Amino acid sequence: MRPLSGGLKAHLTIKNESAMLDQTHFDTLPSRPGVGYKSQHYSDIMANPAPVGWLEIHAENYMGAGGRPIAQLKHLAERFPISVHGVGLSIGGEGSLDADHLARLKHLVGWLKPASFSEHLAWSTHDSHFFNDLLPLPYADATLNRVAAHISQVQDVLGRQMLLENPSSYLAFAESTMSETDFLRELVKRTGCGLLLDVNNVSISATNLQTSPQDYIDDFPLDAVGEIHLGGHDEEEDETGAPLLIDSHGKPVVDPVWSLLDYTLSRSGPKPLLVEWDNDVPDWPVLAAEATRADGALAAVTA
Ligand SMILES: [Fe+2]
Numbered sequence: 689m690r691p692l693s694g695g696l697k698a699h700l701t702i703k704n705e706s707a708m709l710d711q712t713h714f715d716t717l718p719s720r721p722g723v724g725y726k727s728q729h730y731s732d733i734m735a736n737p738a739p740v741g742w743l744e745i746h747a748e749n750y751m752g753a754g755g756r757p758i759a760q761l762k763h764l765a766e767r768f769p770i771s772v773h774g775v776g777l778s779i780g781g782e783g784s785l786d787a788d789h790l791a792r793l794k795h796l797v798g799w800l801k802p803a804s805f806s807e808h809l810a811w812s813t814h815d816s817h818f819f820n821d822l823l824p825l826p827y828a829d830a831t832l833n834r835v836a837a838h839i840s841q842v843q844d845v846l847g848r849q850m851l852l853e854n855p856s857s858y859l860a861f862a863e864s865t866m867s868e869t870d871f872l873r874e875l876v877k878r879t880g881c882g883l884l885l886d887v888n889n890v891s892i893s894a895t896n897l898q899t900s901p902q903d904y905i906d907d908f909p910l911d912a913v914g915e916i917h918l919g920g921h922d923e924e925e926d927e928t929g930a931p932l933l934i935d936s937h938g939k940p941v942v943d944p945v946w947s948l949l950d951y952t953l954s955r956s957g958p959k960p961l962l963v964e965w966d967n968d969v970p971d972w973p974v975l976a977a978e979a980t981r982a983d984g985a986l987a988a989v990t991a
Pocket residue numbers: 853886917918919964
């Protein structure tokens with residue numbers, strides 16, 4: 689199994705359909721802050737990325753792209769470890785994985801050779817219907833078998849380990865027969881996949897389902913975690929007036945999520961930390977300030 693932390697740097701020659709590139713790439717994500725890459729930040733990142741040590745891209749933004757976006761991505765990949773994060777595979781979906789989507793993903797991962805590839809434990813397609821949201825699924829034997837088969841298929845096609853991300857939940861399924869943490873632990877055991885722990889999602893689910901986020905972290909298989917996500921969420925109320933958190937990635941990370949990160953790192957030790965900000969994306973200094981705060985959280989457990 690691939691190591692999931694560190695900063696090993698290697699040289700290789702990449703064969704692309706269109707060109708032969710001599711490029712440096714990074715095999716692993718470092719236990720440093722990273723940010724979700726947005727093209728409007730390209731110049732800022734190239735000029736002064738501190739304290740950001742790696743970048744995450746959404747796979748779907750580069751699967752059909754050419755020209756300037758790909759050229760910029762190649763420049764970034766020469767300087768930074770890159771994490772490819774997919775949102776469109778619908779790994780929790782009932783049907784077969786979309787072979788065309790998987791082939792496009794294989795092409796991207798093949799030439800970019802990212803330090804990490806991750807996807808969500810969620811579904812977004814059913815038959816020919818596509819949903820914008822990543823929807824949760826019940827935790828039972830049938831879904832476990834299906835998701836394990838999908839993960840194994842992805843890892844076989846891509847020829848590498850993937851990380852699976854815990855979802856944000858808004859309701860609990862009556863059909864569930866096991867906890868989310870047991871479900872994830874069993875997937876790791878069966879497939880050899882790693883996990884992406886999104887502490888914002890943990891906080892959202894715990895608030896919405898009225899459970900303890902610390903208990904969730906205590907029971908999470910932290911040894912399998914190759915990356916931690918942080919992000920902002922919206923705070924609303926349900927019809928009874930109870931707090932309802934929505935995973936929006938459009939605001940700063942809130943203090944309870946920073947505290948949950950500290951709690952997690954105190955148990956897991958340093959991990960690669962990613963600040964996600966996908967909507968109402970701020971200017972670079974605002975995002976860099978979030979990364980600086982993440983750097984402080986890492987410093988507290990590496991001192
Ligand atoms: Fe996330």
